[in-house]
Amino acid sequence: MKIRIKFSKEGFMQFIGHLDMMRGWQKIFRRSGIPIAYSEGFNPHQIFSIAAPLAVGITSSGEYLDLKLKVENYDLDMLIKQVNAVCPEGIVILEAVELIGKQTAGMAACKAATYMIDLSEKLAKLVLNSEKLESFINQDSIIVKKKNKKGKINDFDIRPGILEFIIVNNALHVMLATGSSLNIKPELLMGAIFNYIGIELNVFTRELYYDIHRIDIYTSLDPLLTLTKGVVNG
Amino acid sequence: MVYDKVHRIVDIYICVTGFILGGIILKQLRVPKHLLLTTQKPAQYIGNEVNAVMKDLSSVDIRFALCFPDLYEIGMSHLGLSILYNLLNSRKDTFCERVFSPMKDMEAVLINENIPLFALESQSDIIDFDFLGFTVQYEMSYTNILNILKLSGIEIRSSNRKDSDPIVCAGGPCVYNPEPIAAFIDFFYIGEGEASLNEVMELYKELKNDPLIADNKLKDVFLEKLLDVEGIYVPKYYDVTYKKDETIHEMIPLHEHAKKSIAKQIVVDLDKMPYAKNPIVPYLQPVHDRIVLELFRGCARGCRFCQAGFIYRPVREKSLETLEAQATHLINTTGHEEVSLISLSSSDYSHLSPLCDYLIDDIAKEQKLNLSLPSLRIDSFSLDLMNKVQDIRKSSLTFAPEAGSQRMRNVINKGITEEDILNGSKEAFVGGWNRVKLYFMLGLPGETDEDILAISTLSDDIVKQYFSIPKPERPRGSVQLIVSTSFFIPKPFTPFQWVKQDTYEEFMSKQKMLNGAINKKRIKYNSHNAKLSMLEGVMARGDRRIADVIELAFHNGASFDAWSEHFVFEIWETAFNKLDIDPKFYASRQREFDEVLPWDFIDIGIKKSFLEKEYLKSMKEIVTPNCMEECMACGATCFEGGICFEDKN
Ligand code: SF4
Numbered sequence: 001m002k003i004r005i006k007f008s009k010e011g012f013m014q015f016i017g018h019l020d021m022m023r024g025w026q027k028i029f030r031r032s033g034i035p036i037a038y039s040e041g042f043n044p045h046q047i048f049s050i051a052a053p054l055a056v057g058i059t060s061s062g063e064y065l066d067l068k069l070k071v072e073n074y075d076l077d078m079l080i081k082q083v084n085a086v087c088p089e090g091i092v093i094l095e096a097v098e099l100i101g102k103q104t105a106g107m108a109a110c111k112a113a114t115y116m117i118d119l120s121e122k123l124a125k126l127v128l129n130s131e132k133l134e135s136f137i138n139q140d141s142i143i144v145k146k147k148n149k150k151g152k153i154n155d156f157d158i159r160p161g162i163l164e165f166i167i168v169n170n171a172l173h174v175m176l177a178t179g180s181s182l183n184i185k186p187e188l189l190m191g192a193i194f195n196y197i198g199i200e201l202n203v204f205t206r207e208l209y210y211d212i213h214r215i216d217i218y219t220s221l222d223p224l225l226t227l228t229k230g231v232v233n234g
Numbered sequence: 235m236v237y238d239k240v241h242r243i244v245d246i247y248i249c250v251t252g253f254i255l256g257g258i259i260l261k262q263l264r265v266p267k268h269l270l271l272t273t274q275k276p277a278q279y280i281g282n283e284v285n286a287v288m289k290d291l292s293s294v295d296i297r298f299a300l301c302f303p304d305l306y307e308i309g310m311s312h313l314g315l316s317i318l319y320n321l322l323n324s325r326k327d328t329f330c331e332r333v334f335s336p337m338k339d340m341e342a343v344l345i346n347e348n349i350p351l352f353a354l355e356s357q358s359d360i361i362d363f364d365f366l367g368f369t370v371q372y373e374m375s376y377t378n379i380l381n382i383l384k385l386s387g388i389e390i391r392s393s394n395r396k397d398s399d400p401i402v403c404a405g406g407p408c409v410y411n412p413e414p415i416a417a418f419i420d421f422f423y424i425g426e427g428e429a430s431l432n433e434v435m436e437l438y439k440e441l442k443n444d445p446l447i448a449d450n451k452l453k454d455v456f457l458e459k460l461l462d463v464e465g466i467y468v469p470k471y472y473d474v475t476y477k478k479d480e481t482i483h484e485m486i487p488l489h490e491h492a493k494k495s496i497a498k499q500i501v502v503d504l505d506k507m508p509y510a511k512n513p514i515v516p517y518l519q520p521v522h523d524r525i526v527l528e529l530f531r532g533c534a535r536g537c538r539f540c541q542a543g544f545i546y547r548p549v550r551e552k553s554l555e556t557l558e559a560q561a562t563h564l565i566n567t568t569g570h571e572e573v574s575l576i577s578l579s580s581s582d583y584s585h586l587s588p589l590c591d592y593l594i595d596d597i598a599k600e601q602k603l604n605l606s607l608p609s610l611r612i613d614s615f616s617l618d619l620m621n622k623v624q625d626i627r628k629s630s631l632t633f634a635p636e637a638g639s640q641r642m643r644n645v646i647n648k649g650i651t652e653e654d655i656l657n658g659s660k661e662a663f664v665g666g667w668n669r670v671k672l673y674f675m676l677g678l679p680g681e682t683d684e685d686i687l688a689i690s691t692l693s694d695d696i697v698k699q700y701f702s703i704p705k706p707e708r709p710r711g712s713v714q715l716i717v718s719t720s721f722f723i724p725k726p727f728t729p730f731q732w733v734k735q736d737t738y739e740e741f742m743s744k745q746k747m748l749n750g751a752i753n754k755k756r757i758k759y760n761s762h763n764a765k766l767s768m769l770e771g772v773m774a775r776g777d778r779r780i781a782d783v784i785e786l787a788f789h790n791g792a793s794f795d796a797w798s799e800h801f802v803f804e805i806w807e808t809a810f811n812k813l814d815i816d817p818k819f820y821a822s823r824q825r826e827f828d829e830v831l832p833w834d835f836i837d838i839g840i841k842k843s844f845l846e847k848e849y850l851k852s853m854k855e856i857v858t859p860n861c862m863e864e865c866m867a868c869g870a871t872c873f874e875g876g877i878c879f880e881d882k883n
Contacts, residue, residue, distance in 0.1 A: 011282075030569035205268070
């Protein structure tokens with residue numbers, strides 16, 4: 001059976017990169033004793049995938065992982081319990097649902113993600129108080145330089161990918177396009193803001209920095225899990 | 235200011251709790267998050283891995299910072315570290331934490347930000363610990379030890395330290411000759427930690443809790459009391475005098491309790507010994523990301539160049555039942571999918587076949603499991619086994635003939651014949667392997683040009699074995715042979731402890747000769763850094779005077795010397811010159827049997843006369859039977875256990 005789990009990645013776990021985390025998951029699943037399915041072939045591996053890999057340094061309360069069990073009708077509460085029992089501090093499975101019928105993999109389904117970008121006091125003063133911020137977001141297009149897979153630097157308009165942009169205290173709340181067709185990383189947005197306002201911040205310092213927290217991932221504008229649940233119920 | 239769409243209250247809620255949560259945890263990071271994120275691989279500085287131990291600092295008497303003086307990914311692959319970590323943390327009164335060498339970028343952050351080096355688990359400064367203990371696995375990590383001390387804010391020389399500084403101790407194979415680093419270490423532990431490290435901790439706790447001992451006297455009292463503990467060497471209670479010819483005249487104990495000879499401590503019954511029960515599972519991929527199952531300690535073979543083969547005598551095995559139980563537990567507690575069977579020559583383990591059957595048939599049936607079997611002799615049994623557990627297309631086979639000619643293999647007592655090698659490689663080819671790695675040494679005692687060229691001939695003969703197999707039976711793809719040579723480094727406590735190491739020039743001309751002789755069409759040749767091998771030779775057989783060289787080289791920028799990309803020989807050369815110390819005196823000088831060697835005061839349980847006899851036999855190319863066939867009465871019976879008391883075939 002196929003299952004989608006939603007989990008959080010907080011605290012120390014934010015320093016664990018995607019590839020290390022993938023190896024970590026394999027070990028978590030082995031320790032948990034859940035009957036995870038393996039691929040065929042000489043070098044079988046566990047069948048699971050992560051919806052939208054998270055960069056190092058970003059915490060999240062809405063990560064998704066699709067996995068396959070070699071049995072049907074496995075009790076999902078039990079699965080959550082088993083996995084949580086062996087998860088390192090900072091990873092918590094929040095929910096699990098069965099994926100019934102033909103489902104788009106989490107990776108292909110995700111379209112957007114919401115983030116809270118928390119600016120240090122000093123940086124907030126420079127950025128959030130800047131008059132330019134309003135004109136920044138009101139631009140029709142926001143062009144940034146981005147390296148493509150071949151290493152060539154191209155111009156790239158991120159404005160269509162900024163779906164939500166709100167200021168709450170010292171933080172920015174944004175919804176950004178995420179996925180294979182359009183993918184905007186929050187750092188890219190921050191870079192564009194700094195550039196526009198005229199702040200140079202190549203390396204964080206003790207006073208100038210920001211924290212990124214991913215709140216959730218969405219297919220269209222619904223959380224990934226909500227949509228899945230809808231399908232299951234319907 | 236709301237620019238776009240309605241925002242989700244729920245999201246804010248989740249988000250805020252997330253941050254409070256994160257905030258509490260992150261407060262403990264010694265290097266603030268945003269500085270940490272400027273470094274490569276920040277995960278190595280945070281601890282918090284699965285099975286990492288966390289204790290309440292106020293509930294323990296002893297805080298022990300256990301250090302592997304190299305990168306996290308190297309240290310975390312080391313079984314010894316894991317054993318000590320588990321051993322110390324199994325004590326209620328002790329909290330043992332890990333320390334590794336920070337990478338250069340992190341080192342810069344620490345220095346720029348004025349942050350002292352810290353231990354991973356509690357993220358607290360090393361200087362606040364009771365102990366800083368180093369496990370010293372290779373000589374070229376000596377400058378890293380000094381760097382750890384410096385980054386921690388601890389004086390490099392023991393004699394300059396404050397009473398409140400942690401007590402600095404060291405163990406591991408290198409400390410069987412502790413003298414080159416004696417000036418930096420308060421006490422050495424000679425032997426296996428499981429044997430009596432607990433006794434050392436008990437003593438410390440007793441003194442620390444003694445109201446009559448003032449805090450600023452604790453270290454001194456403790457070090458003095460250690461003189462009565464077996465296996466402990468406290469360098470400050472000894473002085474060394476030298477003769478006119480610069481060799482050692484005498485080692486003089488300066489305290490009535492300072493022993494003339496320090497006896498190695500070992501565990502006789504490995505089944506009763508605590509093992510690394512809950513090894514930490516790192517996130518960052520260590521060099522070896524797997525469970526390590528230790529089959530036995532010691533080695534029965536007696537290769538004359540191999541220090542491990544002598545210092546770890548006698549051979550002591552774990553029983554099959556113990557290993558089965560330990561394997562099962564380790565698989566469950568770590569989630570690793572690979573088990574590696576290690577020991578100095580795994581093929582000699584009495585129950586290898588049933589153990590592998592258990593792992594393959596019982597465990598691997600339930601869940602996928604890879605077995606890795608380093609240090610196996612290549613024969614039909616092991617090939618068969620590897621065939622079952624490894625993906626042949628990806629793996630290569632490793633032979634370590636060590637020398638090219640039979641004559642030379644007799645000199646070093648490597649009990650493997652040309653026939654063994656050729657048959658083994660042929661069977662490997664038939665079995666489907668086409669990549670074979672061969673390891674040799676250059677500069678072995680008494681080596682001639684013919685011996686060197688024999689390496690190339692033997693390699694050619696192996697290639698010929700491949701082509702002697704009818705085409706349809708050969709593995710697909712062409713044969714690939716990789717020949718690697720290292721330079722011989724005479725080590726203390728081996729029969730070669732007296733011999734002259736080749737000079738740099740000799741090494742290079744030998745390497746050149748071999749390089750010219752090897753047929754490059756099918757064979758790839760790798761060689762070592764001769765300067766590094768020479769320096770290692772100096773460190774391995776150095777005495778107390780070498781400390782100055784290490785310290786000066788360190789001050790001039792030497793660190794990570796074991797890493798070719800960081801090793802700068804010129805720094806060392808300058809240090810030797812400046813201090814007027816001739817490296818050749820240590821590396822390239824033949825010693826007489828009656829010379830006092832710097833490590834003579836360490837008693838590994840093997841008689842010096844035995845090593846002497848072995849050396850003389852080697853010069854006559856006479857081989858010595860291994861401990862499984864016949865006992866040569868080396869002296870290891872003093873430990874009253876192990877192979878010495880088993881029936882010989
Ligand atoms: S005493 Fe005999 S059996 Fe024991 S280690 Fe020495 S040679 Fe081997």
